[in-house]
Amino acid sequence: MAAFGGLLLAWAAEPAAAQGKLEAQYEATLSGIPVGRGAWNIDIQDDVFSAAASGGTSGLLKSFTGGSGTGASQGRIVNGALVASAYQASTTTSKKTEEIHITLDKGNVKEFGIIPEPPVDPDRIVVTEAHRRGVWDPMTASLLRVPGTGDTVVPEACHNSAPVFDGRMRYDLKLDFKRMETVKAEKGYRGPVVVCALYFVPVAGYIPDRPVIKYLAAQRNIEIAFAPVAGTRILVPFWLKVPTPLGPAMLEATSFITTAQPPRVAKTQ
Numbered sequence: 001m002a003a004f005g006g007l008l009l010a011w012a013a014e015p016a017a018a019q020g021k022l023e024a025q026y027e028a029t030l031s032g033i034p035v036g037r038g039a040w041n042i043d044i045q046d047d048v049f050s051a052a053a054s055g056g057t058s059g060l061l062k063s064f065t066g067g068s069g070t071g072a073s074q075g076r077i078v079n080g081a082l083v084a085s086a087y088q089a090s091t092t093t094s095k096k097t098e099e100i101h102i103t104l105d106k107g108n109v110k111e112f113g114i115i116p117e118p119p120v121d122p123d124r125i126v127v128t129e130a131h132r133r134g135v136w137d138p139m140t141a142s143l144l145r146v147p148g149t150g151d152t153v154v155p156e157a158c159h160n161s162a163p164v165f166d167g168r169m170r171y172d173l174k175l176d177f178k179r180m181e182t183v184k185a186e187k188g189y190r191g192p193v194v195v196c197a198l199y200f201v202p203v204a205g206y207i208p209d210r211p212v213i214k215y216l217a218a219q220r221n222i223e224i225a226f227a228p229v230a231g232t233r234i235l236v237p238f239w240l241k242v243p244t245p246l247g248p249a250m251l252e253a254t255s256f257i258t259t260a261q262p263p264r265v266a267k268t269q
Contacts, residue, residue: 019044019045019046019231019232019260019261019262020044020229020230020231020232020234020258020259020260020261021041021042021043021044021229021258021259021261022040022041022042022229022236022256022257022258023039023041023255023257023258024039024040024041024188024236024253024255024256024257024258025037025038025039025187025253025254025255026038026039026040026055026251026252026253026254027251027252027254028055028249028250028251029249029250029252030244030246030247030248030249030250031246031247031248032247033059034058034059035057035058035059036055036056036057036058037055037056037058038053038054038055038056038251039053039054039055040052040053040236041053042143042229042234042236044077044229044231044232044234045077045261046077047076047077048074048075048076048077049074049075049076049077049082049143050072050073050074050075051072051073051074051139051140051142051143052070052071052072053070053071053072053139054068054069054070054071055068055069056068056069066093066094067091067092067093067094068091068092069089069090069091069092070088070089070090071087071088071089071090071138071139072087072088072089072139073086073087073088073137073139073140074086075104075140080145080233081145082140082143082145082234083106083107084104084136084137084139084140085103085104085105086101086102086103086104087100087101087102087104087137087138087139087140087167088100088101088102089101089138089139089166089167096116098114098115098116099114099115100112100113100114100115100166100167100168101113101167102137102165102167104135104137107133107134107135107136108132108133108134108135109132109133109135109165112132112165112167113167114167114168118168121207123207123208123209124205124206124207125204125205125206125207125208126204126205127165127168127169127170127204127205128204131165131170131203131204131205132165132170134163135163135164135165135170136162136163136164136165137164137165137166138164138166141162141164141173142236142237143234143235143236144157144160144226144234144235144236145233145234145235146233146234146235147233148233152228152233152234152235153180153191153192153193153194153226153227153228153235154194155177155180155194156177157177157194157196157226157235158175158176158177158178158194158196158197159175159177160174160175161173161174161175162174163203168205169202169204169205169206170203170204170205171200171201171202171203171205171206172200172201172203173198173199173200173201174198174199174201175196175197175198175199175224176196176197176199177194177195177196177197178195178196178197178223179195180192180193180194180195181193181195181225183225183227183238183239185238185253185254185255185256186254186255187254187255187256187257188253188255188256188257188258189227189238189253189256189257189258191227193225193226193227193238193239194225194226194235195223195224195225196223196224196225196226197220197221197222197223198222198223198224198240199219199220199222200216200217200219200222201217202216202217215245219242219243221243222240222241222242222243223240223241224237224239224240224241225237225238225239225240226238227253227256227258228258229258230258230259230260231259231260231261232260237251238252238253238256239251239252239253240252
């Protein structure tokens with residue numbers, strides 16, 4: 001869930017017009033077979049935001065390789081833009097547990113770490129200090145902000161790209177508009193989504209010969225659909241489709257409950 005949760009970005013500088021919350025449940029499938037479930041909660045206020053996701057393997061996959069993970073980010077809203085200050089992620093498998101943390105200041109990584117510390121691999125492209133400037137953490141990068149004052153679910157929302165640092169790897173995620181669709185969750189949201197093509201561009205922190213990196217970088221058929229968080233100008237992934245050698249992998253919201261919150265009234269003497 002943390003890996004899927006880091007899939008796009010939010011750039012803008014308009015003042016926040018309102019506040020909103022999202023409570024969503026997702027199911028992951030491979031060739032139509034359920035392999036995982038997760039939850040994602042987002043809270044957007046006048047001047048702060050938080051997002052948290054959790055998930056794990058399920059069904060047949062859990063019998064072979066059980067795993068679970070959590071991810072979270074927090075930050076401020078400055079002139080309408082989401083500015084993260086902290087990101088944490090934890091993954092647990094039958095073999096180990098790994099924890100990642102990142103501290104940011106205005107898009108620049110101030111401190112980060114992985115526990116346990118991974119071994120140094122001479123084949124891995126080194127992440128420099130320059131690579132850790134002007135970046136998004138994976139969770140905040142998944143919250144797509146749409147500029148302007150009109151509708152948010154529009155083709156222009158896909159005119160975006162995001163430089164991401166996840167604690168280990170630096171990569172870019174790029175979007176292109178593909179089409180508009182209508183979705184209907186089992187519970188909650190039903191309405192339009194904007195479908196974007198998603199391109200993965202590795203920059204540093206990866207091993208070039210690793211097959212999964214080569215495969216993802218070569219893909220031109222990854223799609224992601226964004227739905228709105230009520231009361232805000234934020235779009236959130238509703239579903240993600242990734243072709244794999246074993247068949248199509250899909251992450252899709254089964255419950256997508258979003259509510260607008262009234263602006264806070266300033267206290268007066």
